[in-house]
Amino acid sequence: MKIALVLATSTGGVGKHVVSLVEGLTAAGHRVVVFGPRAVGERFGFPLFRPVEISAGPHPKDALAVWNLRAELRAMRPDVVHAHGLRAGLVASLAGARPLVVSWHNQVLDKTGPKAKVLAALERVVARRATLTLGVSDDLVARVLELGGRDVRLAPVGAPPLPVGDGAAIRKEYPEKNLILSVGRLHPQKGYDTLVAAARRWPDTRVLIAGSGPAEAELRAAIDTGATGTRAPVTLLGHRDDVADLLAAADVAVVTSVWEARQLFAQEALRAGVPLVATKVGGLPGLLGDGAALIAPGDVDALDRAVTGLLDDPDAAARLVGRGRARAATWPSEADTVAQAEACYRELTGS
Structure with a gap:
C-alpha cells in the first residue's frame, strides 16, 4: 500500500x-x-x-x-x-x-x-x-x-523500548541524596507547578525536568520565586536524548499532568523499574493500574506524601516496582x- x-x-x-x-x-x-x-x-x-x-x-x-x-x-x-x-x-x-x-x-x-x-x-x-x-x-x-x-x-x-541506561555520570553531576525525574513537554497540561511547589519541601533532593515547550519562561519564574523567596531545587534540562540514563539515575519518577492518555514517560519509568508517582487522570489509571502510586492532580500535599513515602521506605518502593514491571508486561x-x-x-x- x-x-x-x-x-x-x-x-x-x-x-x-x-x-x-x-x-x-x-x-x-x-x-x-x-x-x-x-x-x-x-x-x-x-x-x-x-x-x-x-x-x-x-x-x-x-x-x-x-x-x-x-x-x-x-x-x-x-x-x-x-x-x-x-x-x-x-x-x-x-x-x-x-x-x-x-x-x-x-x-x-x-x-x-x-x-x-x-x-x-x-x-x-x-x-x-x-x-x-x-x-x-x-x-x-x-x-x-x-x-x-x-x-x-x-x-x-x-511505547518504543529504551536501552539499558547508565546513571553514573548524571549522579556525579547531581550529588544530592535523592534524584526525582519527570520528562515531558513544558506545557500547563503537565502540571509542573505542582512538582515545583512540592520540591521546596524535599531536603537534599534534586528534581530534574527534561523537555522543552511554551511554558518554559513561566516555569523558570516559578522555580526562582516562591512563598519563602528561595529557589526551588529544580533543574530544567531541555530536550534530552538520554532518558534511559536519566531513569537509571532516578530514585523516583513523577508525572503531575492534569490529563494524559498513555503517557510515554510513564511507560518508560515502569519498564525501567523506577517507582512512579502519577496523577489519576485520563488514561493513566487504566494504563498503570496498581503499578504506580496514583494521586489527584494539583494536590501538592498528596505528591509530597507519595514521593517521600517511597524515598523513606525502600521496601515499599521495591514492591511498587515489581507491580509496575508486571503491569508493563501486559501492554x-x-x-x-x-x-x-x-x-x-x-x-x-x-x-
Whole structure:
C-alpha cells in the first residue's frame, strides 16, 4: 500500500509513535510518506518526508496548509491517509483525504476559555469527517463518540523500548541524596507547578525536568520565586536524548499532568523499574493500574506524601516496582500497534 501519515508540530510521544509506524510499515513492504512541519521532519528523520506546516494550534496559515496537503496527496495518490492528532486530522479532513484514519492522542483541555466553542467545533469536524477514528484511551474514544464519530475504536499505542541506561555520570553531576525525574513537554497540561511547589519541601533532593515547550519562561519564574523567596531545587534540562540514563539515575519518577492518555514517560519509568508517582487522570489509571502510586492532580500535599513515602521506605518502593514491571508486561508492543494500524488500512482499502 501507499500510506500517507500526517502530523502537526510534535517534539515527543506522537512523533516517536509515527517513527515506529514508519519503521514497521516500511519493513512490511509498504511505501510510507510523512507530511508535517519541516522542524518535525528534521527532529525525527523520516526517510520519506514532505513539509506541510501544520501548527500546534489554530493559525491563519491553516488554509495554506490545507492547500499544500491537498496538492501533495493528489501527487502521491495514497491508498489511505492516517492523521495523528486533532490538528493534523483537521487539515487532512479539509484537504479531502479519503479514506481518512485519525488517531486522537490528546484531549482539548480548554473547555471554558474564549476559544472553547471554536475548538469544540473543530473537534466535531474531525470526528465526523474521519472514515475511522482510533482513540489511544477510553476517554478519547468516548469523546469522539459524543461528537458524532462513526467508526471509533480503542487503539493503545505501544511505547518504543529504551536501552539499558547508565546513571553514573548524571549522579556525579547531581550529588544530592535523592534524584526525582519527570520528562515531558513544558506545557500547563503537565502540571509542573505542582512538582515545583512540592520540591521546596524535599531536603537534599534534586528534581530534574527534561523537555522543552511554551511554558518554559513561566516555569523558570516559578522555580526562582516562591512563598519563602528561595529557589526551588529544580533543574530544567531541555530536550534530552538520554532518558534511559536519566531513569537509571532516578530514585523516583513523577508525572503531575492534569490529563494524559498513555503517557510515554510513564511507560518508560515502569519498564525501567523506577517507582512512579502519577496523577489519576485520563488514561493513566487504566494504563498503570496498581503499578504506580496514583494521586489527584494539583494536590501538592498528596505528591509530597507519595514521593517521600517511597524515598523513606525502600521496601515499599521495591514492591511498587515489581507491580509496575508486571503491569508493563501486559501492554501492547510496538509490533502490536503497527499490526493494528496495518489491519485497519487493509480493512478500509479492501487489500
